[in-house]
Amino acid sequence: MNKIIKYVILDILRNRIVLAYTVFLLAISLSVFNLEDTAGKGMLSLLNIVLIVLPLVSIIFSTIYVYNSTEFIELLLSQPLQRKRLVLSIFIGLTVSLLLAFLVGAGLPILFYSGSQAGLVLMATGMGLTIIFVALALLGSMITRDKAKGIGLAILLWFYFSLIYDGIVLFILFQFSDYPLEKISIVLGSLNPIDLGRIVVLLKMDISAMMGYTGAVFREFFGGTGGSLYACLIMLMWIFVPLWLAVRKFNRKDW
Amino acid sequence: MIFATNVNKRFGKLKALDNVSFTCNKGQTISLIGPNGSGKTTIIKCLLGMVVPDSGFITFNDRNIIHDWKYRRHIGYMPQTGRFPDNMTIAQVFDMMKDIRREDTATFDEDLATAFQLNRIMDKRMRTLSGGTRQKVSAALAFLFNPDVLILDEPTAGLDPVSSEMLKDKIRKEKQKGKLILITSHILSELDDMVSEVIYLQEGKLLFHKSLDQLKKDTGEEKLVRAIARIMQANK
Amino acid sequence: MERIIQIAALLILPLLSAARTWYVGPGEPCASIRQAVGRAAPGDTVLVRKGIYLEKGLVIDRRLCLKGIGQPILDGEKKYEIISIKADGVTVEGFLLQHSGVSDWNDIAGVRIYGAKHVIIRNNVLDDTFFGIYSQHADSCIIAGNTLRSRAGVEVQSGNGIHCWKCDGMQIVDNVISHHRDGIYFEFVTNSLIRGNQSMDNIRYGLHFMFSHHDIYKGNLFRHNEAGVSVMFSHGVSMLDNTFSENGGGGWYGILMKEITDSRVDHNVFNHNTSGIYMEGTTRVVVTGNAFTGNGWALKIQASCADNTITRNNFRGNTFDVATNGTLVLNNFDNNYWDKYEGYDLNRDGIGDVPYHPVSMYAMIAEKNPAVMMLFHSFMVSLMDRTEKVIPSITPATLKDDKPSMKPLRL
Numbered sequence: 037m038n039k040i041i042k043y044v045i046l047d048i049l050r051n052r053i054v055l056a057y058t059v060f061l062l063a064i065s066l067s068v069f070n071l072e073d074t075a076g077k078g079m080l081s082l083l084n085i086v087l088i089v090l091p092l093v094s095i096i097f098s099t100i101y102v103y104n105s106t107e108f109i110e111l112l113l114s115q116p117l118q119r120k121r122l123v124l125s126i127f128i129g130l131t132v133s134l135l136l137a138f139l140v141g142a143g144l145p146i147l148f149y150s151g152s153q154a155g156l157v158l159m160a161t162g163m164g165l166t167i168i169f170v171a172l173a174l175l176g177s178m179i180t181r182d183k184a185k186g187i188g189l190a191i192l193l194w195f196y197f198s199l200i201y202d203g204i205v206l207f208i209l210f211q212f213s214d215y216p217l218e219k220i221s222i223v224l225g226s227l228n229p230i231d232l233g234r235i236v237v238l239l240k241m242d243i244s245a246m247m248g249y250t251g252a253v254f255r256e257f258f259g260g261t262g263g264s265l266y267a268c269l270i271m272l273m274w275i276f277v278p279l280w281l282a283v284r285k286f287n288r289k290d291w
Numbered sequence: 292m293i294f295a296t297n298v299n300k301r302f303g304k305l306k307a308l309d310n311v312s313f314t315c316n317k318g319q320t321i322s323l324i325g326p327n328g329s330g331k332t333t334i335i336k337c338l339l340g341m342v343v344p345d346s347g348f349i350t351f352n353d354r355n356i357i358h359d360w361k362y363r364r365h366i367g368y369m370p371q372t373g374r375f376p377d378n379m380t381i382a383q384v385f386d387m388m389k390d391i392r393r394e395d396t397a398t399f400d401e402d403l404a405t406a407f408q409l410n411r412i413m414d415k416r417m418r419t420l421s422g423g424t425r426q427k428v429s430a431a432l433a434f435l436f437n438p439d440v441l442i443l444d445e446p447t448a449g450l451d452p453v454s455s456e457m458l459k460d461k462i463r464k465e466k467q468k469g470k471l472i473l474i475t476s477h478i479l480s481e482l483d484d485m486v487s488e489v490i491y492l493q494e495g496k497l498l499f500h501k502s503l504d505q506l507k508k509d510t511g512e513e514k515l516v517r518a519i520a521r522i523m524q525a526n527k
Numbered sequence: 528m529e530r531i532i533q534i535a536a537l538l539i540l541p542l543l544s545a546a547r548t549w550y551v552g553p554g555e556p557c558a559s560i561r562q563a564v565g566r567a568a569p570g571d572t573v574l575v576r577k578g579i580y581l582e583k584g585l586v587i588d589r590r591l592c593l594k595g596i597g598q599p600i601l602d603g604e605k606k607y608e609i610i611s612i613k614a615d616g617v618t619v620e621g622f623l624l625q626h627s628g629v630s631d632w633n634d635i636a637g638v639r640i641y642g643a644k645h646v647i648i649r650n651n652v653l654d655d656t657f658f659g660i661y662s663q664h665a666d667s668c669i670i671a672g673n674t675l676r677s678r679a680g681v682e683v684q685s686g687n688g689i690h691c692w693k694c695d696g697m698q699i700v701d702n703v704i705s706h707h708r709d710g711i712y713f714e715f716v717t718n719s720l721i722r723g724n725q726s727m728d729n730i731r732y733g734l735h736f737m738f739s740h741h742d743i744y745k746g747n748l749f750r751h752n753e754a755g756v757s758v759m760f761s762h763g764v765s766m767l768d769n770t771f772s773e774n775g776g777g778g779w780y781g782i783l784m785k786e787i788t789d790s791r792v793d794h795n796v797f798n799h800n801t802s803g804i805y806m807e808g809t810t811r812v813v814v815t816g817n818a819f820t821g822n823g824w825a826l827k828i829q830a831s832c833a834d835n836t837i838t839r840n841n842f843r844g845n846t847f848d849v850a851t852n853g854t855l856v857l858n859n860f861d862n863n864y865w866d867k868y869e870g871y872d873l874n875r876d877g878i879g880d881v882p883y884h885p886v887s888m889y890a891m892i893a894e895k896n897p898a899v900m901m902l903f904h905s906f907m908v909s910l911m912d913r914t915e916k917v918i919p920s921i922t923p924a925t926l927k928d929d930k931p932s933m934k935p936l937r938l
Contacts (some may be wrong), residue, residue: 047378051378080904083904084906087904097482102678107375110374112391113341114363115388116363116392118360161464171391198905198912199906205901205905210896213898220898221901231905234904238903238904247931250900251823290302290336291336
């Protein structure tokens with residue numbers, strides 16, 4: 037398995053997109069921290085970038101990589117290798133490369149300019165989102181054989197998680213505005229990893245006071261150890277459920 | 292060595308394999324013959340586990356291949372069109388394959404690689420190679436691990452006559468070592484002197500599985516090409 | 528003229544009556560303070576030596592100066608009101624008062640002034656009292672330099688720190704109050720000064736202020752109170768140089784102003800409150816020279832407010848600068864600095880050439896439905912706000928600063 041991971045990572049690093057992505061993140065992080073007056077404000081801007089760019093790049097790049105690796109997969113499938121291991125190797129290879137890009141591009145500047153707890157949580161969130169969207173990409177590319185359709189699906193998934201879902205949430209909140217919505221909004225927040233990540237980071241940035249009553253409810257829920265554990269658990273579920281489905285699909289897929 | 296029992300496979304509406312059963316044994320050289328889209332490649336991919344049958348099962352050395360993957364270390368496979376990661380060089384592909392299948396064999400059979408003079412272009416990336424060169428790489432990889440079973444899907448398609456002859460020589464040599472060789476090919480005449488058995492597929496159905504001698508006797512033809520042509524006509 | 532005679536009398540009287548000094552403590556003629564108070568004549572001084580005194584409700588009914596030496600302890604045994612002052616001109620200084628009684632029907636205090644004038648309560652420590660210093664019908668009293676700390680955990684079991692009811696001319700200066708229900712409570716208190724106090728970690732308001740006209744509060748610090756400061760139903764109030772900080776117990780305020788008229792809010796600092804100022808039904812209030820930094824809502828101004836002027840303030844790092852619940856705006860917002868302003872200044876006079884609209888669409892929506900705050904900082908919300916800026920539809924078009932400052936103002 038390690039061998040295949042090695043070849044996947046070598047293959048990814050050989051094409052320049054990951055390198056470009058790293059440089060892009062690095063440029064943005066540095067400029068954000070240098071242009072904003074305080075590290076806190078820089079973090080806030082970076083948070084917005086992390087929440088939009090990271091999932092987008094992760095899901096699109098991974099999808100394209102999986103489709104472009106059809107030959108690689110076919111070649112290896114006829115070899116004495118376990119299918120599960122092959123697909124997991126591809127997943128790990130993608131994850132490791134993208135995480136590396138994120139840690140170098142955004143992680144180092146965060147540590148350098150703002151080594152606060154909020155910074156660490158932002159890094160953890162970024163890493164979580166990267167892994168989740170690689171898993172989603174893997175699942176998406178198992179669903180359809182056609183590359184164009186696959187990329188379309190990936191964009192749709194990203195669009196759903198970063199925009200459409202929030203629109204639905206807004207709609208629900210207004211439809212049921214006569215009822216107490218605090219608990220429901222925690223549930224709604226958990227059903228989208230981007231929302232969950234954003235809420236957790238904002239709470240750690242000590243601007244929960246800025247979010248009023250809802251913020252207080254969230255802080256009460258996510259502030260303690262139990263809440264952090266819950267957030268981690270949800271994030272892990274967002275990784276493992278799509279991954280598990282993708283592995284299942286891969287095991288039954290014809291090449 | 293290989294038993295296929297009632298293998299069915301559907302791709303959407305198309306019935307790719309319809310209740311196919313056959314047996315292959317060591318020392319045989321079997322030709323899979325049939326018109327385009329008759330299921331030749333599908334059956335090969337089923338043997339390799341790349342396509343999972345809807346029903347029926349395949350055993351390799353008495354083990355069902357559906358839960359096994361180690362059996363593939365006994366197989367060398369040359370696909371119809373060799374497809375490789377674009378960014379890798381030939382050397383890297385060879386190294387990777389050796390790396391992955393290191394346990395399979397102590398000595399690598401690099402006869403074909405030498406014959407095709409691949410060592411001269413080892414540094415070329417896969418995407419820069421012509422179709423023929425890729426086929427050469429595919430062929431060289433199939434024989435590299437000295438496997439007990441060789442599965443060759445249209446091995447000579449796309450190869451120049453010289454290389455084609457080299458490959459055929461190699462196949463003959465391996466046959467003499469008593470290996471099981473499965474070949475699909477549409478240029479039938481090339482196979483005449485090698486084949487010991489013929490499996491004929493049409494629209495996913497296995498029409499017959501006969502030894503070459505039996506086939507010649509049944510059709511009264513001396514040449515395999517003619518025998519097959521006769522059958523195809525009879526089935527129209 | 529009356530005042531001058533009083534003062535003169537005060538100066539001369541001790542000479543005439545040859546005021547005596549009574550010592551209280553172990554080995555002294557008086558073992559208890561009660562004994563000394565009983566023997567003393569008006570104008571005498573009672574000095575209390577170090578020790579613990581269980582006076583079971585000490586009543587001071589004549590003009591005395593009661594002083595502690597080395598901070599003696601008066602213990603109310605969780606049953607009694609520790610000191611009750613029922614005479615004019617009493618001074619209580621230098622004691623540690625602890626464990627007053629707690630009652631559901633009676634406001635038991637550490638020190639209580641019953642309708643007296645010119646009482647001075649100075650440099651005492653009150654620990655674990657129900658109410659701290661309680662004044663009713665008091666006049667011209669000074670409460671200064673005291674430290675008050677309640678140990679009550681919940682609102683129903685706690686009293687107020689400095690509680691004034693129907694008083695006039697009070698001076699509440701340099702006290703430190705924490706963990707009470709309301710730090711300072713004013714009801715029907717007029718012409719008074721609240722200066723240099725620190726009111727922190729109280730269960731409800733740092734300052735609770737009702738029907739109290741013509742009062743000044745200046746240079747106080749209100750920090751980390753559950754509900755901030757509440758000022759209601761008053762006129763002629765001046766709030767100067769105060770700091771309102773980290774009052775964020777789940778949706779509350781730096782200052783909550785309700786039905787306030789003709790008042791000033793000058794040069795205060797609002798830091799990290801859920802809402803800096805919440806205004807409801809206020810009229811002719813001038814808000815100027817204040818710094819609003821890092822609040823959730825710097826200013827929430829309800830549609831019931833009119834003729835207020837918000838000018839020359841700095842708004843920085845607030846989630847929302849201004850929120851309102853209506854579209855009719857009768858207040859003036861000119862000449863402020865807003866860090867979110869994206870306009871330009873072609874003639875370089877330091878004033879932006881296009882108006883600034885401090886109310887965002889998301890602020891309007893969040894005002895109607897607080898639960899949407901869960902989408903705070905999401906991609907969709909920023910898209911929404913951008914769209915609204917280009918084509919305003921639900922934000923009030925008249926709520927704007929026509930002369931936004933390009934640079935932060937020097938306050």
